[in-house]
Amino acid sequence: MAAHSGRSIAVKMTDVCRHFGDVKAVDHLDLEIYDGEFFSLLGPSGSGKTTCLRLIAGFEHATSGSIELHGVEMVKWAPRRIGFVTVGQRLVSVPPYERDVNTVFQDYALFPHMSVGDNVAYGLMIQKVPKAERQRRVSEVLDLVRLPGYESRKPAQLSGGQRQRVALARALVNRPRVLLLDEPLGALDLKLRQQMQIELKAIQQQVGITFVFVTHDQEEALTMSDRLAVFNRGRIEQIGVPAEIYERPTTGFVAGFVGTTNLISGALAQRINGSDQAVSIRPEKIHMVALDAAVEPGWKAVMGSVRDVIYLGMHTRYLVELEGGGDLTVVQQNLETSSIDVHASRGNRVKLTWDTTSIRVLQGQTV
Amino acid sequence: MRSSPALSVSPVMEGQRASLGLKASAGFALLFLHFPILIIILYAFTTEESSFQFPPPGLTTRWVSELFNRTDFWNAFGLSVLVALVATAVALVLGTLLSLALYRSSFFGKESITLLVILPIALPGIVTGIALRSGMSLTGLSFSFWTIVIGHATFCIVTVYNNVIARLRRTGYSQIEASMDLGATSFETFRYIILPNIATALLAGGMLAFALSFDEVIVTTFTAGQQETLPIWIFSQLTRPRDRPVTNVAALFVMATTFIPILLAYRFTNDSQGR
Structure with missing residues (x-):
């Protein structure tokens, strides 16, 4: 898209591989995601889309290649040591806690021993944000996800849709530059999912954060994304805006999977x-x-x-x-x-x- | 109340009443197991000094006060408590570290390490004891309080390890990932996420470890020097028939000290399963 030229790049992956033994979960991947974009990674299960997301988050280490977040390299060479002896080099990744990205997990991963307020405030507490500001930002973000006044509830007391909103609030409150969402709507029923699709898109436009959204639901990807990448067997088959993917599929897989x-x-x-x-x-x-x-x-x-x-x-x-x-x-x-x-x-x-x-x-x- | 003939071959279904024969044999087995304990409780309060006269000619609590006045008992009791506390503390630290290291990773030799951890409790105490004793004399370690602690810690680690690793598996790794994703370092994640999740498992494992250590005899006889733990003190008392009621009171004491933690540990693990 010509419209994207000049926009800064949030995520840039160059020739990234992630192999588990013989399994090539992600294979020679090239991907650029622009700042402020709603970008979907679409594909069937096992196609490498979640591994791709985890590589961006830092939970997976690339076997080879380069991953840049806002121009900062996340995959680096470091000396491999046995004791004090250096024997060659190995690739290391910047750990998740040093990356300016946050994740909404598929199973939400809320902390069951903490209240909703403490869950949402967790990232701020770790960053040692003063308590008054913490409380203000927590109640602000709970308003944003339409759960005002839910601070003292426990995750076990919430419905699936509400937990999903808490997970979203917990990630958004840190104001990350990139928000990663791993099939966040997968566990919801159809009606709730359609409602959350609209809300998620509205929230993304409101906060202006780059959203990287993993889904296997082609309709979801088409309706929500600014652009999307279609994954198949560890590789990207096609990248484009929804209409382009649907109207002009370049491979048989894309044509068959999308619609x-x-x-x-x-x-x-x-x-x-x-x-x-x-x-x-x-x-x-x-x-x-x-x-x-x-x-x-x-x-x-x-x-x-x-x-x-x-x-x-x-x-x-x-x-x-x-x-x-x-x-x-x-x-x-x-x-x-x-x-x-x-x-x-x-x-x-x-x-x-x-x-x-x-x-x-x-x-x-x-x- | 209906009961089917004792020898009838019928599939045992849920809710079906047990046969009379089964009930009788179960009752007998329970009696056989617990009768000696009842005897100990009864004869801890008998007025008769040395012989087992049934029924006891009279009941008295004077053996309790007599026991409480004996310094050798208090020394043994104090040593047992101290050994159990230190062995439990060692087991808590090592067992937790071990389960954290093993529960997600897979590497060559992992199963062997798991087996090595469980081995001390699977092996007969006498084998562990002999092995520890020869190992210690080989390294020139003199037998002391610390050799008892080391001996006890070998089998106490298992209870902590088993409890913690089961809890970690149930907790799910995504919570730990979420914590790191939100900016927490490994240490912060351990403090704020892992520790609260495994707290009751640690409590349960620790209590079991304490109980195991407190009444241990076999390994202790091989690893103790001149020290006498409470179970060993009781054992040596058996050669003195005139002290029998006092010994029975001491045995009651051991029962109470080990039974209560085990009961509590059971409660803790059950409570948390219900969540």
């Missing part, structure tokens, strides 16, 4: 796109039209028959078997059709058309 898509390769790709390189087309970009409808210039048309119909209320998903082999998933909005109409269309011969510019040519292997 649903038709991944086409081999003979079918040859027929549809004129080359056997793998392509992706979103189901909603394909139009199902009458057999005699005219095809606009720049549009492609194929014939097929409806094999399966899934009625989803707002829209319907059709599985269309193409003449000459292969099939495509098509999504049509139920603007004027009813469930009876759509179910009756099973077995019908149909014409599918799409704008050829909505076809995305993919790099790498498909999923």
Whole structure:
């Protein structure tokens, strides 16, 4: 994004690896996160997104590479010693307590033996902030997360959503330059999660802190992020703004993981796109039209028959078997059709058309 | 109250009443285990000096005051308390450090270290005793108060280690990470997060360690020099039949001193599990 040029960089990872024996949790990672950005790390479990976050927090040590926070290197070479004898060098990381970042943990990690107030004040107490100021800042931040007056409660007395807010307040009260969030909404039910998504985004805009947000929920990542990185098997497949990731996926994995898509390769790709390189087309970009409808210039048309119909209320998903082999998933909005109409269309011969510019040519292997 | 025939082969289900035969044998076993203790309690208050006459011809508390006037008893009691306190303190420090070191890390030989920690309590006391004695004479250590403490600490560490490591596993590592994330150094994290979390485990482990040390006989006989701990004092009293009631009172004393901490330790660990 050109808009980002000139903005200062909060997190910069260059060629970072984190290997656990043979397992390459993070493999040759390059990543730049700008100041004040809401940045998501999106990927399936085991894709390396949480390890990436823990590398930024300092809980994991990089096997190789460089991690800079606001221009300060966090991974350094130090002499390896056995007794007083220096035998080569090893990589050491700046410990978590010397980094200007704070984390909201997946399981919240609240201290059960402390009250909500003491939990939130913990970072300030460690920094030896005077008691009066501590209390003021704690009550301020509890207001921000909409838990005013909860200072004396114990974590065990709170609901899941409230604990999540306390964890957020405990991190925010220290005014870190970067806030790391490790699937913070994962344990909440759907309604609460959607509500917290809106609140988190509002809080981020209010405090102006860089948020690095780990999630496996593609919808969450698309709705909340300024930019996001899609992780797969320890590597980043694509970085971009949500619309870019959805509209112009560069790999089969991104196209398949973010939203649903038709991944086409081999003979079918040859027929549809004129080359056997793998392509992706979103189901909603394909139009199902009458057999005699005219095809606009720049549009492609194929014939097929409806094999399966899934009625989803707002829209319907059709599985269309193409003449000459292969099939495509098509999504049509139920603007004027009813469930009876759509179910009756099973077995019908149909014409599918799409704008050829909505076809995305993919790099790498498909999923 | 219904009871099925004693020999009927039926699966034992929850809530089902035990058979009469099982009840009787359980009762007998309990009686067999605890009858000698009842005898000791009873004959601590008998008016008869040396023989076990049943029933006791009369009851008196004069043996209590007689025991309290004997300096050899108080010396032995004082030594036992001191040894138990110091051994417990050593076990608390070493056991905590050990469990902190072992609970998250995995390295070559970790299982061997765990085994070595548990070994002193698994081995027969006589083996530990002989091993310690030959080890100490090999290093030229003269037998003293401190050799008793070392001997006791070897098996006291286990109780602290087991309690603390179980608590640490339950606490979860993310609390420790959260503390470091919020700027606390390792020492601050230990003070504000780890210690409050393991406090009751330390108390329970420490009390068990105290009780174990306080009534230990076998290892003590091998590691003590001229000192006499209370259990050894009681043991030597057995050769003096005329002192039998006094010895029984002393035995009551040992029971009370070890039983109460164990009971409290049990309460502490159970309470914290309920949280």
